[in-house]
Amino acid sequence: MTDRSAAVAELTAALPEGVVATRPEALEKYRFDWAKDPEAGMPCAAVRAETAEHVQVAVGWAASHGIPVVPRGAGSGLSGGASAVEGGLVVSLERMTAIEIDPAARCAVVEPGAFNADVKKAAGEHGLWYPPDPSSFEICSIGGNIATNAGGLCCVKYGVTTDYVLGLDVVLADGRLVTLGGKRIKDVAGLSLLKLFVGSEGTLGIVTRATLRLVPAQLAPSTLVATFDTVRGAADAVVAMGRVVRASMVELMDRPTVNQVEDFAPMGLDRDRALLLVQSDAPEGAREQEMAVIEKSCVEAGSVDVFVTHDPAEGESFVRARRLAFPAAEAAGSLLLEDVGVPVPQLPDLVARVEQIGVERAVDIVCVAHAGDGNTHPIVMYDAADADSTRRARAAFEDILTAAIALGGTITGEHGVGRLKRDALPAMLGPHVMELNQRIKTALDPDGLLNPGAVLPVIPAGQR
Template identity: 65%
Template sequence: MSRAAPDLPALGDLAESLSPGALLTEPDSLAAYRFDYTADAGAGMPLAVVRAGSAEDVQATVRWAGAHGTPVVPRGAGSGLSGGANAVDGCIVLSLERMRALEIDPTTRTAVVEPGALNAEVKRAAAQHGLWYPPDPSSFEICSIGGNVATNAGGLCCVKYGVTMDYVLGLDVVLADGTLVRLGGQRVKDSAGLSLVKLFVGSEGTLGIVTRATLRLVPAQTPPATLVATFDDVEAAARVVVAIGNRMRASMMELMDQASINAVEDHRSMGLDRTAGAMLLAQSDAPGGARGEEIAEMERVCSAGGARECFTTTDAEEGEMFVAARRSAIIAIERRGAIMLEDVGVPVPRLPELLTGIAAIARHREVEIPVVAHAGDGNTHPVVVHPPGDPDAKARAAQAFSEVMSLAISLGGTITGEHGVGRLKRAALPEQLGPDVMALTHRIKNALDPQGILNPGAAF
């Protein structure tokens, strides 16, 4: 749908409705807010940027946009990996980075958080009260709660503790007409009405804009014991992941293939075994002596599954060194060339097939696809790498990117476990959901956003 750009006096009206200094129109400022972390060359140029300081600023922006038929692209910290916060031409980029209020209520074990607060800030604030916020993306130090809610972010602890949706008790949401609705609250149990909180978690800013979240906290995690095991290939490692999952629930179960191991070592030497075909990083935070028993059982399963070497430690700092290596993998892989980052997941028993299938796609398309994975819950991050400036390689990488998603769907999986569909994977969504679910999705979208102004082109 084409829209005429509002004139400058209309932007003046917008500025008057906002807190001082919230509206940015300078070309350099607009360019700085075009992209999320994907830096997709197809991103548009915004008409203006609003750096909201309050829910009232968000309401004013959305009302103005509705009156002028102008798209609104919500933005958190800009750390997204699926293009969900990339601008479209003539839009208002609505940045929530300045909304950082954060309160911990230890009596209800909740955090009441504005969307610009960082995941790491919530963790630190909770820790001061002996509490913990489990959702744990690799980018936890730089990603915002608003973005985590928008994409239903997960991370390294999901295998035992679940994803963002499992910790959102309430949301304040600005709808497409500017109405502010308050959903849920500081109640662990609440069956009144439809489960609207869950509707907005993972909706990528297409149904409404979150201005506050009430998050469930849990008692602080006990210091974990750690297992590191190496294997000749990813298939053997994946079969061990399935076997361990049949016996217990690890608090972390991560996998790195040989290409990602070597990328990390090239980026920053961490003492990883470059010759290993795959490495598993597992942890147990079970209470008391059960922690050691779980790690010992994991080690037995790894040895029976053909592990080349196993190392265990109960020293939390030593274990964290290996976790740091895993967290750095994507950044390290980026140094190998231009990348297209996948986020596909499958039921855990299908993980060996997914990993061997990805390797086959890499060989067929003659591209490198290093893989890191939250293996314990079947969520993998294959990273398609190609030389920058090579059109043929870029085309083959795009084919591989599409084929990896189709492979995951064929195995009963998903095109995104935690990063969101965004704009980069939108074309693949109908293959996963099918026509009836896509039609239902559009009916919900049209009911809540009849003008289609909220993050158009993202997700669906």
């Protein structure tokens, strides 16, 4: 028996039967997230934790043997943040799905493996709502949402995950469990460590429980759909309306995206134009004013057609079309998925530059956007079996990151840096902020074992 296999046997014996997976065929499902990073390794084992104590045992075991740990939720991540490390340990939170609603405190106490959709449903049974709303809300987990500070379709008005995290239980790199925050609305005792872990992509600790703020249920929205000859025209409308109103959803689909969605699930969308989807959930009187401003902004920006509905079911059909953008792109072939954002006034320049990059690199790029907050998802399509197509796609991917930075934007608005964007982070942050990031990482994970290679480069032990 090798040293590594003896160590794995020790881990298996320390946890209940069925918690530790070691067979290659069982481990295969834990290698990749949705980014399908080809450099993902084969782990030595996967711990399918059922309690916080299981996570502590796993992390403590890994620390004692110097084995890297990759935390994993539902595997729906899009930046390679949950790609397995060769010979490392995957700690899966998929079995930790408990949800407890406290309607008096307007909070949900949730384990990390619970799906976003299930939290929404549980809150809804009490007339409450959990607003963070990723496109993948039906299949993504709360732990993954916290790891990447996920946003989604409603965040233009209601904010992102960090705005709803009141407390966290976190297992640190040495196996200790700490509790940060709780059901308190206001709490400034000590440094804001709670916010440090939100968005840290499993590089500082592993979340085993979260206390989430809930709000009263959203009013049924009215929906406006406008079509444009150019995606820049749609973006101009977004900038104009944003100066006056705060819609509850502002989503953009360029013409190639509309066509992919129609190919994937025909819904009667206008294949010849870009589409702008806007919703307002303001109270009755204010809603009429908001919708009038939104429609005026679209018309003045050159919309070809504007359709308004106050029927929630009809409006939801357009939201569904927007949510199908990623599955439609995945069905169309190999892809590299971006997540770049800019200040909203620079949105027209960004979408125009993305179109230009597609022409320059001779690649197809489809683009959807949480346009109201300047967060775009350009998707670079390519043929993975063609080396030249792959090269051009990767060049376009890098060009888009560079374009976002040049416009005062970010290389990731909500998907995280992961492994796929790690090399672009220094250009985004600069040397001094990179050094601060590394110091924090080293302070909380001195041996560099938590999700190594995600977000920050791996620093050799002698240089930490």
